[in-house]
Amino acid sequence: MRGRLALWLRAQIELGVFETKADISAFVLNTVLVATTLATSTYLVVAAILAHFGLLPYPLRSAIGFGGSTTIVIAASITALLAWLIGTAIHELSLSRAEFERRSRLDALSGLYNRQAFTDALSQTTENGFFVIFDVDRFKDVNDTHGHAVGDDVIVAVAEELKRVFLPGHLVGRFGGEEFAAFIRSEDRSDCWLLVEEARRSVSGRRVAAGEGTIVVTLSAGIADRKGERPFEAVFVAADRALYLAKSLGRDRSVHEDEGEALLAPRRRAAGGRHR
Structure with a gap:
């Protein structure tokens, strides 16, 4: 699962344009949706397994209600912050690269094409x-x-x-x-x-x-x-x-x-x- 998530993130970064804040927001939203889905699914599976073996200290329904919502909030918050930082960094790097490529095509003194x-x-x-x-x-x-x-x-x-x-x-x-x-x-x-x-x-x-x-x-x-x-x-x-x-x-x-x-x-x- 970790490998698939890494591949998905890499694909998002490679395909993302990150030219505007809207592009960054879209990346954040997609990342949050995927991360919270995986985190919630993982929590529910683990809770069901623990309940099956009698290792859950409280009823499964309570675990799903409280623990599931808590997992969603925590996962969404942390993922949103990290995704926004990553998207912003990629955006700035893209601008720097575009400016570097533009400058590399121009003659420094005349400003014309080299x-x-x-x-x-x-x-x-x-x-x-x-x-x-x-x-x-x-x-x-x-x-x-x-x-x-x-x-x-x-x-x-x-x-x-x-x-x-x-x-x-x-x-x-x-x-x-x-x-x-x-x-x-x-x-x-x-x-x-x-x-x-x-x-x-x-x-x-x-x-x-x-x-x-x-x-x-x-x-x-x-x-x-x-x-x-x-x-x-x-x-x-x-x-x-x-x-x-x-x-x-x-x-x-x-x-x-x-x-x-x-x-x-x-x-x-x-x-x-x-x-x-």
Whole structure:
């Protein structure tokens, strides 16, 4: 019986949500009902056995009336107290665990999804869209010139602007260092360009305090299509190449993966002309 009770309690704890006081109250009520039923049944069986062998010091009817009611009151009171304490403890642990899990998915500095959480969220959607990698231009110069505290302020400012532009429905996260990422849930390339350019304009229009003055930073962006069964690894590589091209073409611009040849053609013609 003790083993069955333990299993029942374990099942109640595992199945219980314990998100509100009502959940705790329901757990307490179920536990009290089960415990008092078992305690009363056990008392009645023991009293009947003792009465059968003449070991009960008073009539069985009196034992059932007084002893049974007393058993119910005592068992219900003690069980209710213990169940409430257990339920409250589990509730607090659940909240702490939920908060820990939430924090573990966020980048500590920017408050955006970290890289793992971003890729996990992206893997859970089958929607087509555009994957974008943003990189803060010349971020190393900011740290070297103004210090890492100002660099942190830049990261926070960029994150705030990206969060403002990419509203819930889209995904935005920090991949590490000065690199950010976004997933735009749209199959319209013009929508993608509007959002990416709005993000870049917002960041470049933001003034970040640095000593007695302010600094302005810009973003470069690489964009890749995320369609059908295309693996994320391939999408990431394509966006990263587009970002590299944006950087090599002078920074402060956006490049889609399809634009590589067209953008490199003038360079190739110019290089060919110099070699003639």
